[in-house]
Amino acid sequence: MNLSELKSAWNEYDDKLKTVASINEKIIGSMIRERSGSRLSQIESLYRVSFVSNTIWVLIIAIAILTNPFDFDHPVQYAPMTLVGFCLVIFIGLSLKSYRELRQVDIHHASLDEALKKIIPIFEKPWKYIKRNIILMMMAAISFPLSFLPRAITSAGLWQALVYELTPMIAITLVIYFVSTKMGLFKERYAGKFKTDLEELRELKALSSELMG
Amino acid sequence: MEKEFIRMIDKHRGIIYKVCNLYRNKEEDKRDLFQEIVLQLWKSYPSFRGDSKQSTWMYRVALNVAITIFRNDSKKPSKQAISLAELEIPDMTGLAGESDNLIKLKQVIEQLTKIERAITMLYLDEKSYDEIGDIIGISNSNVGVKLNRIKTKIKRIINTR
Numbered sequence: 001m002n003l004s005e006l007k008s009a010w011n012e013y014d015d016k017l018k019t020v021a022s023i024n025e026k027i028i029g030s031m032i033r034e035r036s037g038s039r040l041s042q043i044e045s046l047y048r049v050s051f052v053s054n055t056i057w058v059l060i061i062a063i064a065i066l067t068n069p070f071d072f073d074h075p076v077q078y079a080p081m082t083l084v085g086f087c088l089v090i091f092i093g094l095s096l097k098s099y100r101e102l103r104q105v106d107i108h109h110a111s112l113d114e115a116l117k118k119i120i121p122i123f124e125k126p127w128k129y130i131k132r133n134i135i136l137m138m139m140a141a142i143s144f145p146l147s148f149l150p151r152a153i154t155s156a157g158l159w160q161a162l163v164y165e166l167t168p169m170i171a172i173t174l175v176i177y178f179v180s181t182k183m184g185l186f187k188e189r190y191a192g193k194f195k196t197d198l199e200e201l202r203e204l205k206a207l208s209s210e211l212m213g
Numbered sequence: 214m215e216k217e218f219i220r221m222i223d224k225h226r227g228i229i230y231k232v233c234n235l236y237r238n239k240e241e242d243k244r245d246l247f248q249e250i251v252l253q254l255w256k257s258y259p260s261f262r263g264d265s266k267q268s269t270w271m272y273r274v275a276l277n278v279a280i281t282i283f284r285n286d287s288k289k290p291s292k293q294a295i296s297l298a299e300l301e302i303p304d305m306t307g308l309a310g311e312s313d314n315l316i317k318l319k320q321v322i323e324q325l326t327k328i329e330r331a332i333t334m335l336y337l338d339e340k341s342y343d344e345i346g347d348i349i350g351i352s353n354s355n356v357g358v359k360l361n362r363i364k365t366k367i368k369r370i371i372n373t374r
Contacts, residue, residue: 002368002371003364003367003368005314006314006317006318006321006337006367007337008314009314009315009317009318010318010337010338012314012315013231013305013315013318014227014338016303017226017227017230017231017303018227020226020230020303022223022226023219023222023223023226023300024300025219027300028218028219028222028223028251029215029219031248031251031252032215032251032252032255105282107253107274107277107278107281107282108253108254108256108257108260108261108270108273108274108277109257109260109273110273110277110350111273111347111348111349111350111351112273112276112277112280112281112328112331112348112349112350113349113350113351114350115277115281115282115350116280116281119281119282204281207280207281207326207327207328210326210328211328211349211350211351
């Protein structure tokens with residue numbers, strides 16, 4: 001088989017496609033109306049859901065700080081909770097920014113090269129902030145039991161506070177973390193997703209450099 | 214406007230079928246891609262001013278959707294719409310009376326990268342270097358260079374069979 005034979009095979013394929021029945025008007029019409037099923041709509045709604053859930057968490061944290069349900073005495077005790085809230089606000093900001101930028105990519109008029117050049121930074125730019133933010137948030141969440149330490153020290157002394165107050169909380173945190181990891185919650189929902197995003201970013205970069213070369 | 218749009222899609226349905234077949238293997242994935250391409254075309258149809266040919270515009274949108282924004286097969290919608298299940302996307306090798314050459318062509322295309330597939334498809338559809346450059350976003354000379362590389366690669370693939 002040579003190139004001209006490939007070309008005639010392609011023409012044969014083209015001719016056969018022309019003989020395939022017309023696309024049903026009803027199918028196209030309902031496709032247009034059933035927008036919610038599309039991949040892009042799914043990505044957009046994912047952003048919206050994460051925006052709403054993160055905002056709810058920020059509000060819960062803000063209410064907790066304002067109403068002090070844990071009877072904290074010292075501003076330092078609010079630090080882990082405030083840090084978690086701060087990280088969530090950063091997540092909200094980053095997802096809003098990416099959402100807006102993704103919506104602005106004009107794939108309808110842009111060439112393939114232009115589209116790649118616009119989409120790559122949307123994936124790439126927030127990545128370093130996301131990584132830092134995850135580490136910060138995990139540190140804040142793990143240090144949350146420390147917020148209860150000052151009160152325990154006042155009432156029971158340092159060592160007893162560490163043994164009776166702090167140890168159970170740390171143990172519970174570790175058990176929850178261990179069980180979640182074993183159940184694959186982090187792996188499937190977060191690590192897996194980030195890994196896929198990174199792979200996609202790598203693929204996009206490879207496509208873009210292929211066009212340059 | 215919807216009727217006009219549907220007429221246009223039907224007239225150039227071959228472009229969408231080809232892109233779906235070049236970039237997806239599973240029937241379900243092809244339907245997903247088909248739907249996304251149609252939706253993106255519909256979204257931008259009001260702003261299509263006819264600066265370029267309808268077919269050029271359709272190639273551009275279809276390839277951008279297939280390559281840049283609709284990459285991961287695993288991220289598919291949880292369920293397909295009923296109307297989508299009725300859609301039949303004719304496969305390259307699934308058409309009645311397909312020749313050996315068509316099967317070989319598909320095998321060759323499968324060994325090309327995504328960008329190479331796009332350029333090959335446009336070349337086989339006898340698009341000019343100008344049009345290929347416009348759709349892909351590279352210069353005419355770059356189109357020539359890439360096409361020569363692709364032809365060499367295809368010859369190598371054919372010869373190793």
